[in-house]
Amino acid sequence: MGLVLVLMFGVVVASVHAAPASEERCGTCHPAERTQHLEGVHAAGQVGCVSCHGGDATASEAAAAHGAGFKGRLGREAVPGLCASCHADPQAMRAWGLPTDQHALWLGSGHGEHVRNGNREAAVCTDCHGVHDIRSPRDSQARTFVANVDVTCGRCHGDEKRLAARGLANAHAAWEGGAHAEAFRREGAEVGPTCTSCHGVHGAVAPGRNEVDKVCGSCHAAERAAFRSGPHATVFADPTKPECSACHDPHAVAAPEKGASPAACASCHAPMTRAAILGRRMGREYAAAEQRLARAVRRVEEASAVPMRTEDHRERLEEARQHLEQARVALHAVRLEAFAEPMRLANVVAGEVERDLEHRLHVNLVWKVLLVVFWFLVLGTALLLRRMRDRKSDVAG
């Protein structure tokens, strides 16, 4: 076992042609780079200066160090190839348990395609991973750490100047104001969807028009199933039409406005067509049910502040929420049959809770009004007591 490890270690060291970082003398003149390098994961992996830049790290003079085989500063276009010389090599990566497909994935990504087409701004390895301070994606300070990914992507995709030059929309800002970012902030980076959740990592690419429902459906499975069961599925089978993103903004991912006239429907369906009327009706009903549920929640809070026993009501509210959730999922089928029943149940249950508590709160209020009656009784009794007190006390005597 030990022998195998030593052999593997030897392979790695041999393949990067490097002496241990501590023996390198480049830092004497390049202290900032040296510091950055030592913070990164390459220093721990004994990938030193010469591994990328060439030259002689043991030389004590600049001329000698920058001598034979010295590559100097590398151009952007040379970066992917240089990284790939190790990271696409299964022999080199085996000891570290790292995948070797990143370079191939990158070549197939939007970034890779643009670089091949001569776009000098499209991302290469160093744009996301850093230059000298390349950290492990498990390091919470790394640019590639899951919680930092949105900032890393946003450095280009949220940079108004660059985007304006290419006439692109600000995807990062849209995401930041949307439902996914809210979930990302609320649930934490491991759960909440960030850029790479939909676009992939090294193979980052905008999902194709016909892929959208599959990408979204990998999390929103129930919605996807409902969507596929409805009439929209056949229409959107046409590969030129977007699926989910026809109604939901792809980056802001907000729930489309429900209510009197859903704009999402109007973008395809002319007003007063059957489909538009159906959409309006479902939107209105859903919004009404949501409001009713919110009212019931307020009543429960009011009642438990009194205090009243509200455990049963809270359970019923949970039930109503589940029905409403089913109705929300069923909305994606855009068929009234699938939508009507959960909607009705949500309304009934929330309404029951609301009415019951309203009744109880009303009774509670009546008690306070009864105070007036109570004071009448008190004053009446006081008057009688006074009369009896002031009466001549001959009865007892």
Place this chain on the structure above:
Amino acid sequence: MTPRALGGRVLDWLEQRLPLSEWLAFVAHLGVVSLPLDTRRPVRELLRELDRTLVPDTLRGPQILAALAGILFAFEAVTGLLLAFHYRPTPEAAHESAMAIVRDIPFGGAIHQLHAWGALALVAVVALRLVRLFWDGLWRSPRELLWVSGVALVWLALQFDFTGRLLPWDQAGYWSTVRGLEVVYALPLVGPVLSFLLGGRVMGEEVLTRFYVLHVLVLPILWTIALTVTFSTLRRVGFADSTLPVSARRDTTFRHHRYDLAFVMLFLFAVLVTVGALAPFGVRLPADPYSTPVHAGPPWYMGAVFLVQERVPLASWLVGGSLLAIALAVLTLPWWAGRLGERFPEQRLRLAGLVTVAAWLVLGLAAAIVGRL
């Protein structure tokens, strides 16, 4: 037969078998009447005569405070007894049962409100009474015991509050008690003894059980004793205005007095019901020994003690000792203040008392403000 006649016959029947006149004298001795009674005569005759006799009207002047202390205590006893029917004094069940009383049991909320507001009123009444006794010099010989029992009533009312606050086992009560126990423990000499009696410094089942027993058994007995001493010494030395000429005295027949007593009880009840209905004591979260709420404060009247204990940069035994010395000085006021003589006449003494009370209130207010910061 009218109910009155029937009542008379029942009394006659009982009279032949029980010494009712002596019972009446015993009850009278507890402060209901301050009159000499001839226990050899039949009770009906005594009652008739009593009704016509002139008695000092204790419900028309500042003396009403003592009567109120008695009536409020009776309210507290009755409502407390009712609460005890459903309350379970263990850390696991206390909050649940308190919540059940307040929320689920019919009239439980009302009884709880009466008990809570009555307690507040009781503290206020006995405190006011102490101020009044001081102001009017009613601690001078031969009324030393009146003063001592007055101080005892205040102290007992505070202890009722201190022990009762914990019983619902909610966050506010729990943490207020945790801090209170630390203050008790910091008192020199008596601190460890008191902690020993209270079940230690560490909150738990032991402390809850002891607080419960103190609240429902020990303190009521002590209170009854203090109240008995109060009324008995009044019987012996007379009311403050008994030395006045007859024309200036406020006397009334006992019959009149009975109805006035009923008045006072009626209005007190009505006021407590109204206040409880309009400004109910909130129901708080269950006690969590692992989470101290932000404003875990002492009750308002203890604010001064807490402020001094926490903010004065002296050794805690010194602070506690000073507080103890002050308490002792207040208790023994009749024995040292009377000897001050010429150098400290009545007016100055009153001023000193005013300053003390004002300081107490200002410190309490300051504690409330500091607690909010």
Place this chain on the structure above:
Amino acid sequence: MSEQRVVGPAAERGIVEVLTRVFLVAWGLAIVGAVVFYLRPPVSHESTSDRVVRAVRMHELRIGEARLVKHGVTPFYLIRLDARRVIAPSAVCTHLRCVLTYDAVKRQIVCPCDGGRYDLEGHVVSGPRRAPLTLYSVSIRAGEVRVRV
């Protein structure tokens, strides 16, 4: 001071007397009523699911074995008669609410307080007069014995 006031006509006095009684009775009824409502022991709300006891699995119960299931105020015996049948007689004597014991030899249920005996159908075999023993309904689903108490 007010002792000397002259009393009004007798009729008015009668009304006052009656009113006083009415008010006193109203106060008394209100207070007694409130206290009675307050003191009434709270009823525990059991749902249907609480009344179905999942006692044991069938294979844990040997044939002829009787097991006392300590379920609240309605303890009962589970007695396995043969391969398929399990009965659940109440374990509370109908006479004085003593908890019964099982006599495996005679296959009878015995009251330790008065020596009265029940057979396995709940009928009284001997002892003082009393009502027969309740047999709770038993259902066996997927090898699990469920008793509705």
